[in-house]
Amino acid sequence: MKEHADFWIARKDFLDNLRYIRGAAVGTCVGYRSDLGLWGQWLTEAERDWRQCTHMQVEQWISWQMRERGVSAHIIARRLSCLSSFYKWAKKHGLSESDPVYLADKPKRSQRMPIWLERDEQARLQRASEDIEDMAESITGRKREQVLQARRRYDCLFGLIQNSGLRISEALAVQVQDVKMVNGVARSVRVIGKGNKERCVPLPLSFGPSLATWISEQPTDDGYIFAKAPGDRPPSARAARLYLRQLVERAEINKPVTPHKLRHTYATRLLESGAQLVYIQALLGHSNIATTQIYTHVADGRMADVV
Numbered sequence: 001m002k003e004h005a006d007f008w009i010a011r012k013d014f015l016d017n018l019r020y021i022r023g024a025a026v027g028t029c030v031g032y033r034s035d036l037g038l039w040g041q042w043l044t045e046a047e048r049d050w051r052q053c054t055h056m057q058v059e060q061w062i063s064w065q066m067r068e069r070g071v072s073a074h075i076i077a078r079r080l081s082c083l084s085s086f087y088k089w090a091k092k093h094g095l096s097e098s099d100p101v102y103l104a105d106k107p108k109r110s111q112r113m114p115i116w117l118e119r120d121e122q123a124r125l126q127r128a129s130e131d132i133e134d135m136a137e138s139i140t141g142r143k144r145e146q147v148l149q150a151r152r153r154y155d156c157l158f159g160l161i162q163n164s165g166l167r168i169s170e171a172l173a174v175q176v177q178d179v180k181m182v183n184g185v186a187r188s189v190r191v192i193g194k195g196n197k198e199r200c201v202p203l204p205l206s207f208g209p210s211l212a213t214w215i216s217e218q219p220t221d222d223g224y225i226f227a228k229a230p231g232d233r234p235p236s237a238r239a240a241r242l243y244l245r246q247l248v249e250r251a252e253i254n255k256p257v258t259p260h261k262l263r264h265t266y267a268t269r270l271l272e273s274g275a276q277l278v279y280i281q282a283l284l285g286h287s288n289i290a291t292t293q294i295y296t297h298v299a300d301g302r303m304a305d306v307v
Contacts, residue, residue, distance in 0.1 A: 023196030055103040073107040128251035163207040165266035168259035186211040193285040
């Protein structure tokens with residue numbers, strides 16, 4: 001083991017490796033940076049050497065988060081996964097002798113049911129998106145035409161997620177050349193997902209013409225399909241979440257709906273239609289089918305119908 005290895009330098013080297021060698025998404029790297037920063041601050045206050053930590057220190061860190069900060073078991077699990085990846089990398093590069101996370105007792109995560117939209121709720125959301133009666137010049141000075149264009153952009157964006165199951169980051173990153181057109185209809189979309197993995201997601205015929213029309217009306221034949229202006233970047237994921245929240249309120253849907261919940265809705269519709277989990281796993285881009293198994297709630301409903 002190397003004698004001199006500063007934690008903060010090691011963290012930077014690990015994140016560089018994660019981003020530029022392993023091809024992790026920017027959002028993933030930001031989350032890992034924050035989680036490791038929390039670990040580093042705790043170690044500094046406890047006056048402990050990060051290379052000499054055992055599972056006991058990890059358990060103390062877990063207890064501190066849950067007791068002092070009220071952090072949920074779900075967040076703890078994510079942070080432990082990050083910490084384990086860091087120590088495995090450090091061990092491989094001779095910076096640490098072991099992974100202290102491996103033997104640590106971890107809090108059990110409660111099985112959370114996914115939130116999705118029922119069909120009538122999807123219809124109400126669509127009506128709220130199409131309702132332009134309440135549109136006026138915004139307080140930021142944008143003209144009615146600009147507000148209408150933004151609303152149509154988000155309508156198409158949320159429609160794409162509900163008809164393809166893309167993550168919000170994946171949907172916003174779609175470019176014109178990623179959409180396969182057949183006879184003027186969008187038939188599939190190419191996506192670069194987590195871990196830099198590529199997949200091709202077919203689009204239902206009911207949605208293909210809408211996406212094709214949106215793309216054809218854009219002033220350029222390349223770039224992001226949801227760009228705010230020619231040659232510009234698309235809106236941020238945060239802006240999309242805020243806009244969806246407004247639509248949900250107008251639609252009077254009493255659920256915490258986010259773009260990711262629209263992804264859940266897509267998976268739920270597939271399972272309702274009889275699709276096998278292995279196909280849903282491929283369409284969603286899950287690396288582990290255990291992640292896809294959260295959608296078995298639909299099977300429970302189907303069994304009730306059989307009875």
